[in-house]
Amino acid sequence: MHETIKKIELRNLQIDDYKELKNSMMEAYSELENSYWKEHHIEKLLAIFPEGQLVVLVDGKVVGSALSLIIDYRKVIANHTYAQITGNYSFDTHNPQGEVLYGIDVFIHPKYRGLRLGRRLYDARKELCEQLNLKSIIFAGRIPNYIDYKEELSPKQYIEKVKQKELYDPVLSFQISNDFHVKKIMKNYLVGDTSSNEYAVLMEWNNIYYDENPNLINLKKSVIRLGLIQWQMRPLNNLEQLFEQAEFFIDVVSGYGSDFALFPELFTAPLMADYNHLSEADAIRELAKHSEPIRKRFQEYAISYNINIITGSMPYMENGILYNVGFLCKRDGTSEMYTKIHITPNESLHWGMKGGSQIKTFDTDCGKIGIMICYDVEFPELSRLMADEGMNILFVPFLTDTQNGYTRVKHCAQSRAIENECYVAIAGCVGNLPKVNNMDIQYAQSAVFTPSDFAFPSNGIKAEATPNTEMTLIVDVDLDLLKQLHEFGTVRILKDRRHDLYNIKKLK
Template identity: 80%
Template sequence: MQAKIKKVELRNLQIEDYKELKKSMIKSYPELEDSYWKEEDIEKILSMFPDGQLVILADKKVVGAAFSLIVDEVLVDKNPDYAKITGNFTFSTHNPKGEILYGIDVFIHPDYRGLRLGRRLYDARKELCEKLNLKAIVFAGRIPNYNKHAEELTPKKYIEKVKRKELHDPVLSFQLSNDFHVMRIMKNYLPGDSDSKEFAVLLEWNNIYYDESPQLINTQKSIIRIGLIQWQMRPLINLDALFEQAEFFIDAISGYKSDFALFPELFIAPLMADYNHLSEPDAIRELAKYADPIRKKFQELAISYNINIISGSMPYLENGTLYNVGFLCKRDGTSEMYYKIHITPNEVLHWGMKGGSQIKTFDTDCGKIGIMICYDVEFPEQSRIMADEGMNILFVPFLTDNQSGYIRVKHCAQARAIENECYVAIAGCVGNLPKVNNMDIQYAQSAVFTPSDFAFPSTGIKAETTPNTEMTLIVDVDLNLLKELHEHGSARILKDRRTDLYEIRKINS
């Protein structure tokens, strides 16, 4: 019969709890002789690692507990039995500088089971693991229902059936539901455990926030601030006028301590007015001569304003071939070039452009990012490859001349955020541009899109600009939310792919 509770408390174990603790342990392990811990053992483990010993109280009565040590990862790899992992109950294996939080016991009094009190203990252990920056929680779990199936099933087959929910095991089923995964089967782990036939399952929960080499300075941030520039097309008399306008926006965005500034696709098109008397292919090739001066200037601005600049895109001539490219100018002074991979029919027809041939992600001081130019975002394979390489934020500079073109970019960008479990930032040009052929009108509503789950906006839109108005948009995105989503989201799209049936890969690496 389940007990009725007025108040539940979770806290660290104290030596004064021992008498109540002993009673609950005896009730919890009736099949094991001397199932309770001796008082001197409790005193010893509390003196060594008080934070790792937890109890659940129901109306001031100890009804459950979880005990832990910190051990070296190499000890876990040696497949130790219970005596070895505890140092024959001396707890000499405890190492405050170890990598693993090892669970050496957890129980709930049988009268208090079914109230999810065990889940509270496990959640508290996970919080402790994250707080102490430990790599994982590991423990060996009993399989007490195995004795009922031992004649027809090996331990491996039994575990597989429990995983598929064809069988229920009161311990293993609970562990699997708490995001632990099976590492291996252990023989002769706990002598006298006849219910488990002395088998145990080594289980692991990985700390997704573990930092192998924590730094005091230059640490990678979890909150990244993005500045989007919704650029108004306007006549510009020369390159210096473009630099003046660009620096104005970079100054404004960096003033809010943004980590990135994103410019739109082909935002330098006003400079093509001087070549409007030429054919469209010749005019765009004249514009390409500005690419290198722009890269150099944006590198200077990235250093001066301590911001990573994504330069939208511009035409670029390489061995006589015309590409649509942009530059990632990092605040450390370095730069990298990215290509538009998929070229629109209009770009081919009017300008004779060609698509790039390299899909890549970029390492920054804010983590790994991807950059795709406009039409690229309408092809899901490209961003999926980037997601497989660890991309957290996808930047999409775009240029669309009407609302229908914009809608394609918008909805495809939102789809990329959901399916790749990442943030997607898009920035476009607005307004009209007279005296430049093939660049007459523009339509844009810049935005930052998110995955669709409880931690994110219900619309999947973090923020967006006013349509067709020159402005900036500054948005914070939290990379830790993506880590949670990858591991614990209500839908885990990247994890649940059937890679046994299909794959997406680069042809040329």
């Protein structure tokens, strides 16, 4: 486990970052002598191509970087050395009219490896390549483990074994896993790189959106991918088993490039089996003791899997009062709590839960979202207030024991999507827990609902999971379609309200 991380940030490099950049680079390349860029090198890069220089920060400290140039394709595919491609470290080879984003350096401080920060830098490079309408990303990668095999394997044989996963190379294996393919092998690329025997592998990632004659490049991301987790209630021996199952699903949905992972309401309930000898009220208060450790672990998952996680909900004690809360764990390392506003009669009677008092929306790297827990979606005023604040996606973790309860959640969620011109994603638990009082059966069919107009499915259902089956649901939603709906829809619900007759406002 890494020490507690409060915030991760990926941004463009600034000259004020130089001291921390140098220190992290020296740690990353400790086996190479004088392995850091001088300050005048960084100043030059920032002068000629500032958007191509990226850094990743952990709690305000620079722990990694990706540096790039734009270079002519014909120069890149010809045999070259590191000194030649960088203009003998003058960077005079940079050509804003070139076709290739050439990576001249990527590193992560050893202390912060294992958090997939390098993957973030590569993803940012790919986005930049697309935004600048460049043909591809190319670089010459080291093969630092080749030194252990140079007597028995040629570079070509070594590369093939790494590609077949018979051998592992910390650089080449990483590049291959990031969709780069081998173009050629080059000798004498980097003087002094003895671990690679001075070989380098020229690798390329192709931009499938490249247009040789572009008319317009859309720089703003509009399609957001949602990963819904329909969670199977099953006996769990301990908290680590819950983490193991949760991480499996987070890994799955992040592997498909999801921007959000949504867990159901009270999916942690299996842990109450240990307290089934207590009253329902006492048992759920014991379960509440796990909530803060769960938040911390899910925040680590959000960072390492580069995904925003909505943790469903769990019991939470504050000043002696029991609430039903969840956490939005963002991939930048921050988190925010949301609270169920409306408590069901069952929650009040058996558990003594109280409702929260804060109605809010959340800013994310995919726009503004809202989160409401189960019963809250049956009160239309809440989502209307969120829509007035600019919400585009409403997430509803729920838990219903019968099909009647699910029907209420489903149809109210569909109504919220139509009346607020937004997407609504719902995720629930399935299965049963015979050894947990008041939580014995569940019914769910997770889904994503849309407004009802020509740009959307005619029934307002983007996708649905199989009822009562553990599974994930991966769904893309297009925010640009919402913008068009607001302005040019067949009906314009948000714009056509009669504010001269009625209005809704928060009292707090």
